[in-house]
Amino acid sequence: MIIMIPLLQMLVLVFAATYDLKNVNIYLVDKDMSSTSRELASKLDASPFFTINNTSFNPDDGEKAILDNKDHMVLVIPQGFERNLIRDDKASLQLLVNAIDGQAAQLGYSYAASVIRDFNKNIIAEWKGLPEFNPPYQINAVSRFWYNSELEYKWYMAPGVLCILVTLIGLFLSGMSLVKEKEQGTIEQLNVTPIRKIQFLAGKLIPFVVIALFDLSFGLLIAKLVFHLPVVGSLWLVFGFGMLYLLGILGLGLFVSTLADTQQQVMFVTYFFMMIFILMGGVFTPVDSMPHWAQIVDEGNPIYHFIRVMRMVVLKGSNFGDLIHEFIAMSIIGITFLSLAVLRYRKTA
Amino acid sequence: MISIQHISKSYKDAQAVRDISLEVKKGELFGLIGPDGAGKTTLMRILMTLLIQDEGNATMNGFDVIKDYKKIRNIVGYMPGRFSLYQDLTVEENLNFFATVFKTTVAENYELIKDIYIQIEPFKNRLAGKLSGGMKQKLALSCALIHKPEILVLDEPTTGVDAVSRKEFWDMLKKLQQKGITILVSTPYMDEAMLCNRVALMQKGKVLDIDTPQKLVENYARKLYAIKSNDMHRLIQDLRSFEKTDSAFAFGQYLHVTGKDDEVEATEFEDYLLKKDHVELEVFDIQPTIEDVFMNMMNE
Numbered sequence: 001m002i003i004m005i006p007l008l009q010m011l012v013l014v015f016a017a018t019y020d021l022k023n024v025n026i027y028l029v030d031k032d033m034s035s036t037s038r039e040l041a042s043k044l045d046a047s048p049f050f051t052i053n054n055t056s057f058n059p060d061d062g063e064k065a066i067l068d069n070k071d072h073m074v075l076v077i078p079q080g081f082e083r084n085l086i087r088d089d090k091a092s093l094q095l096l097v098n099a100i101d102g103q104a105a106q107l108g109y110s111y112a113a114s115v116i117r118d119f120n121k122n123i124i125a126e127w128k129g130l131p132e133f134n135p136p137y138q139i140n141a142v143s144r145f146w147y148n149s150e151l152e153y154k155w156y157m158a159p160g161v162l163c164i165l166v167t168l169i170g171l172f173l174s175g176m177s178l179v180k181e182k183e184q185g186t187i188e189q190l191n192v193t194p195i196r197k198i199q200f201l202a203g204k205l206i207p208f209v210v211i212a213l214f215d216l217s218f219g220l221l222i223a224k225l226v227f228h229l230p231v232v233g234s235l236w237l238v239f240g241f242g243m244l245y246l247l248g249i250l251g252l253g254l255f256v257s258t259l260a261d262t263q264q265q266v267m268f269v270t271y272f273f274m275m276i277f278i279l280m281g282g283v284f285t286p287v288d289s290m291p292h293w294a295q296i297v298d299e300g301n302p303i304y305h306f307i308r309v310m311r312m313v314v315l316k317g318s319n320f321g322d323l324i325h326e327f328i329a330m331s332i333i334g335i336t337f338l339s340l341a342v343l344r345y346r347k348t349a
Numbered sequence: 350m351i352s353i354q355h356i357s358k359s360y361k362d363a364q365a366v367r368d369i370s371l372e373v374k375k376g377e378l379f380g381l382i383g384p385d386g387a388g389k390t391t392l393m394r395i396l397m398t399l400l401i402q403d404e405g406n407a408t409m410n411g412f413d414v415i416k417d418y419k420k421i422r423n424i425v426g427y428m429p430g431r432f433s434l435y436q437d438l439t440v441e442e443n444l445n446f447f448a449t450v451f452k453t454t455v456a457e458n459y460e461l462i463k464d465i466y467i468q469i470e471p472f473k474n475r476l477a478g479k480l481s482g483g484m485k486q487k488l489a490l491s492c493a494l495i496h497k498p499e500i501l502v503l504d505e506p507t508t509g510v511d512a513v514s515r516k517e518f519w520d521m522l523k524k525l526q527q528k529g530i531t532i533l534v535s536t537p538y539m540d541e542a543m544l545c546n547r548v549a550l551m552q553k554g555k556v557l558d559i560d561t562p563q564k565l566v567e568n569y570a571r572k573l574y575a576i577k578s579n580d581m582h583r584l585i586q587d588l589r590s591f592e593k594t595d596s597a598f599a600f601g602q603y604l605h606v607t608g609k610d611d612e613v614e615a616t617e618f619e620d621y622l623l624k625k626d627h628v629e630l631e632v633f634d635i636q637p638t639i640e641d642v643f644m645n646m647m648n649e
Contacts, residue, residue, distance in 0.1 A: 189433035189492070192397050193450045194422045 025053040025071040027062040034082035158223040159310035160283035174253035175266040232317030248334030254341035277303040350375040350531040355405035365391040367554040380545030381535040388554040389535035426498035430505045436478025451496035462491045483514030503534040539640035557646045569637045572611045575603040578627040
């Protein structure tokens with residue numbers, strides 16, 4: 001159970017939670033039917049992101065296709081596009097984008113725009129027939145993506161999903177195990193023994209740290225084998241931080257279960273924390289684009305730090321010196337949660 | 350061995366225990382007898398250092414329940430009312446676990462639990478959760494004894510256990526007592542009270558009386574009648590509305606009835622009830638039991 005479920009989660013989620021934009025369906029309304037317009041269309045179609053799905057001469061049909069969720073975008077090339085381009089050196093195009101999914105719309109739009117811009121540049125150069133010895137003054141920005149040059153989304157997601165996974169195990173299992181003793185009454189029998197508070201809590205922590213670290217290494221192995229995740233940095237750093245992280249998360253789980261009386265209560269409260277941690281942690285949406293206050297709040301979010309460390313070490317190869325801030329923040333969070341749990345747990349409750 | 354002085358404890362809105370004082374001597378088998386909600390469990394949990402009293406103090410073998418709680422935990426065995434062992438561990442694992450927690454081994458104190466453990470030994474690889482009620486209770490007792498405690502505290506050990514197992518259990522307690530262990534046991538069953546050396550009758554957080562069960566019965570100076578007829582429901586109503594009746598309670602097949610000032614004769618009840626058209630009427634004198642004593646005290 002404890003191994004199979006994370007494995008499945010890892011395999012399914014990393015594939016599913018992708019922002020890679022592929023197969024954007026375009027509805028083409030070409031009213032110009034000139035060689036230029038056809039060239040533009042074929043250029044779009046040739047790009048790996050776009051497929052020209054349907055064509056017609058009526059823009060309303062295109063809108064309808066968007067309404068029916070058949071196509072993502074409508075490209076309207078007005079009549080006289082080529083003529084205007086030649087005569088006035090400029091022409092307009094209309095691009096209608098289905099923005100139900102904001103992220104996909106934005107990406108689709110910018111991809112399409114870049115294809116069109118590219119096309120535009122070529123065509124101007126072609127018509128103006130500029131001689132080679134007198135090239136136009138143009139700044140040509142070539143972009144290169146560092147640390148993940150092919151923008152492989154799986155590499156971005158895999159460490160994130162792994163973080164969620166480890167958190168799930170830590171938070172739920174530790175919380176459940178203590179409250180189960182309460183529910184079954186075994187804590188009563190244990191409380192009258194000379195066993196010490198610290199010994200008892202350590203007994204509740206250590207097994208789950210081991211299980212979670214095992215899952216972490218297992219998950220990394222899958223990421224390496226299945227997704228070919230490049231592990232640039234030191235694994236010691238990942239596991240060292242993972243250990244620190246787990247102590248904090250388990251501390252939180254224990255703290256919640258010292259307050260709760262039933263497993264339902266623990267489930268509810270830990271779920272609440274999980275949701276906030278995950279959604280604010282930057283697994284799916286970049287923290288940099290969150291409002292300023294959210295970024296400040298995130299300093300207290302263990303998942304945020306863990307994900308940062310995972311991505312920085314695995315993809316970028318950061319060393320301990322680069323991660324001192326995260327280590328300090330995580331230590332503070334961990335000590336806080338653990339001491340809350342220790343203080344709140346009373347044998348004579 | 351156990352000394353309780355003016356202990357009081359209240360929960361949010363209910364006073365569970367009011368000003369209880371009692372002494373349990375070394376080697377005694379002492380019973381706390383009373384209905385649900387009498388405060389037996391609360392008192393035991395205070396003694397077991399699981400609960401802190403509001404007022405008063407208590408010592409176990411001279412150790413204060415608040416200051417020396419760590420020492421108490423080493424010398425006392427506790428069997429809570431609810432089965433509190435690990436249901437997902439086997440019989441043997443449970444025993445080993447508790448032995449380890451008390452820094453001892455099963456072998457070291459095997460002599461003490463031998464008589465009890467031998468009965469569940471054939472099932473030692475079975476999960477504790479899958480045992481029958483009587484066997485669970487024997488396992489719980491074994492676990493409570495594994496560190497050779499000087500005092501044994503048992504909270505309603507026989508509730509929900511069949512009659513045969515109950516008898517066996519009390520035989521085991523007697524044997525443990527002979528080995529010098531002081532035993533404090535609570536029970537809602539009056540028949541078990543007779544098996545204790547001394548009992549405290551408790552109700553609503555108060556101790557009504559403390560004595561040997563025999564003395565308690567002897568001191569019961571009331572004339573008691575057993576009455577029966579064909580319509581028991583109407584019988585109890587009629588008797589309770591009779592001006593000469595002091596109390597009337599159902600005890601099995603009969604009603605146990607006392608008259609006002611013990612001056613009412615059996616014939617007076619008989620005449621009254623015959624007038625009320627009761628048929629198959631039986632009225633006769635009986636010897637009181639501890640239950641009658643208790644009912645009488647509760648009434649006062």
